[in-house]
Amino acid sequence: MKITAIAPYAGLAEIINDVAAEKGITTIDVLVGDLQEGVRSAIQAEKQNCDIIISRGETAERIKKHVAIPVISIDVSGFDLLRVITLIKDTDSHAAFVGFPAIANAVKTISSLIDVHLDVYAINDELHIEQQLRKLKESHYTFVIGDVITVQLAEKTGLHGLLLTSGRESVLNAFIQAEDAYRMIAALKNERDTYREMIYNQHQHTVLVNGQATVLSHREFPLPMDYVEWLADAIATHGPLQFLMAYQHQLYELNGRQLLGRQVLIELQEQKDIPEALPLVTLISPANDAVYLSSNHHEVQQLIEHADALRDQAGPIILTGETGSGKESLARHIHGLSEGFFLKVDGSQCQVAFYDVLADILHQGGVLYIINAESLPDEALAWLKAHQQNPFRIILTADLETKGKLPVKGTLLHLPPLRERKQDIADLARLFISTFNSEFGRQIAGIRPEAMDLLENYAYPQNITELGRIMKEAVLEEETEYILDGTIETILSSMGPDTKVEIDLSGTFADIETQIIQAVWLEENKNRSKTAQRLGINRTTLWRKLKELD
Template sequence: MKVMAIAPYNGLKELMITLGEKEEFELQVEIGDLQEGLTLAKDAVNNDIDIIISRGGTAELIQRELTIPVVEIEVSGYDMLRVLTLAKDYPGKKAIVGFSPISEGASTICEILDINMSAYKVKEEKEIEPILIQLQQEGYTNIIGDAVTVKTAERLGLNGILLTSGKESVLKSFQNAKKIYRFLSSFKKNYLISFDIVQNETEGIVVYNSTSQAIFANPYFNDNFSDNFKHNLNIQDAVKTVCNTGFFETVFNTNNTFWKIKGYPLETSHSKLIVFRINKYRSNDNQDIDGISIVSLKNEVNSTGSLTNIVTKNERMNRILKASTIYADTKEPIWISGEEGTGKERLAKLIHVNSERREHPLLIIDCEVLSKGQWACLLDRSSYDNLLAHNPNGSVVLKNIDSLELDTQKRLASYLKKGLTTCRFIALSRKSMEYLTETQRFDQELYYLLASLTLDLPSLKERKEDIESLALFFIGECNIKFGKQIVGIRNDAKEDLKNFEWIGNIKQLKQIIQESVLLAEGAFLELHDLKRVINKIRVTSESHEIDLTGTLEEIEREIIKKIWLEEGMNQTKTAERLGINRTTLWRKLK
């Protein structure tokens, strides 16, 4: 018996893999939702899969489109109770939006428990967005639902809370699958597709028609991009751009490899086709590209943790968010300052998502890691592999700009003055401009080129009213990521969080919550769960003893970590104190 399970989120995938190890049937678990799930199911039919196990709207869609038996993973009353208990303490108005089994079941539980939460039923995916827009206009900020509802909510700037399925529901689906299989004969359908193209082509080629339907792909594309191409590119917008302008160009990152995409029209006697060619990025000086990443809006929305929502009750932070929304509509460069871990990169992503550039890549360059040779390649307009040149409509985040060496600063200023790229720059600095100017560590001309608009983020110590909300938000992320069902934080644990020093700000809070959630055994995060992690950090940062019983590499890492913590997790200060360059430090801390 061969079973494919299609899970809408990673936590459910991991739970099914764990439970499936005790079953006698062969289980393959993939992540997909609605159309993605349907694509996986179609592939499963061609690979002798006997039964599909899926959830919610994805299960219904597969049942309508395919003849293969489908078993639905129910969202049980236990599952709803866990999520509703967690969500009821979230700040702001809350609503449940989903297909009838979810909306009606959750509504019933809310009535029984006297939870004030509205429920809205949908019959088709296209109904979700209009309902969410209306709820947003009515002041709702938190939306509870299945994966497609949560993704849509997060894309609109709402906080999505996913209804997760627990152990009981998964085991029940396994039992139902085995019952169905007993009544089935062998069900095999093989569809062989041959490709009329040169088999040794070392670039991906995919062809779409004018309605954005893929009609051909070569073997290299299928081997390397078939699962992630549409996650990194808005196909409809790209096809439209080629039809209107005759050309399309962008970049994306997958599996730590950078790729360039070029699109152009292909006129045939019957119709107009759009061809996309995908080539690997090759650095001119053959160096690796640690310190550069490319963020795709689709990838971020599909991952745990929305980049389109920042939780805050803080008055200063709300003013910053309001300003960032206004700034997003401009083309001006933005300078964001704040201590390490205050959320500068998250705010930069939010600005990109709220701008007209949202469908194009966000290139993040860590100035603390990139070498002079890599900078020379990036700023060379004539280079075929110039990533900035291949991202003309996107945004570029210059992370840790305060650590950029002076000669590179001057070269970057010259590049910007010449107007060699049309991408939008967002600079992130851990130091204030006053400090950089007084210490003569920063080129004033570059600052004024990058700081047409400025934002200064407060530390977590200045946002104590946000600690509980942020912790709940991170718990929700961890529940999805690790398949946990933590529903809240005990009051004494909340107080301990508020009284902690937070030298690493939000980044440190997230790390502590994540480790505490993994160690927690109950439904709530208890004080002792946090103490185990917080006390370990305090001991590590305060201890003057280094364990010398390990290997030389382990002892070195302990020393580096101790100094890193003493310097407030500031890599520049740590590298200066240790007498090593930032690239070496970054690799040793990986």
């Protein structure tokens, strides 16, 4: 047991040392410090793995607010009070007690029992103690009983201060309490270590949040800790949560529940069999992923300028455009370096109650990015209508034909397809080369003009997303420092007209399955819910198989 004793006055430190020696306690540091000085010492002691802190009075009460380890308070016993009050029993001078409320009532009771006239003033802070002492001085008081701070201020004011001291009995009792507390702590630590070992063996990510996050699993927790703490607050408010969480190209099942008090346990685990009904939330980190929004197209340049102007304005934004035209990049550009997180959900998947959870997570700002907003159920549309003014921004994507059905008065931004902005293809291709060079350790220096001509004359049914797939394959396949026209021609010819996938039945079952999934996915404009429904598989399985296509 490692103890740090913080005595408000030197005499108490001597008694603590004597009692510790009598009890054979050697692992103890005894310091002298009152109030804020004592708090600073306690914080430092906790950092140095102290088990128990012993202090007294208001100093102990303040320390309790700043450390998580047990703080044992040395009592001022009835004998201690009787001893100091007896000193003024026979004086004709005016005397008063001035100090913190915790002991004021006991002083009043003892002085009444022994028939000593003593005015009692319960004060909550040092400033008011000093003000009260000045009033007593003006009223011709002589003696003031109190704690260390009262006695120090009394002497500065010209009064005689009588310090309330704690005797050996009170110190001995504090040590007994410390030993009892340590036995309880040791038992809890043993139980905690047992659970922690169990968690280690389950190969999952687990974090306990109680004011701050403590990782219990042996692996680093994959989500940002500030996001975890906000999520824990939402769980404490709304109750247990279970949903899919995607972050940095990895999918997890997240389970969160509240334990005792405000403690929240959050578990992340990669599982193959996840209920299809679970909503999927994607946490996007703009600092980690490239935003492909470069443009030399006049209409898109104006659109980006408009988006920049919207960064400091409230209200929803509705983005329209074909699949892969850059709506998410534009949404992330609007978010920019703003505070808060960027959470992406599918409007066809989430129940309305889940939007309240997301709103709590984003209570300090951020973006709620809802794709396929035209598929929102009526309850979610009503929620949107009632939540158009938030600490966070709502950005929706919708079909141009159906955006008018949304009950949201927001700014409309439309992104033209890539085939109408071919002057952007060269810069976007260079951005993709840089990204894939970094990701795959390649050293492609550029792209030959003939290859660029092929790219600029392609139709891109899937827009920027399709250009990204082409450039990824080119970076991986090219054997020279520059991407050649032959490489691009081979890739484009393999894609076929309108990117329809020809099913080759001569391959393995896995190859045929992959081709079918890709074909249906493209036909459904990459709508995961519709693709999964047509294929008769759950969204999690589809998500995993689509990752294999990237």
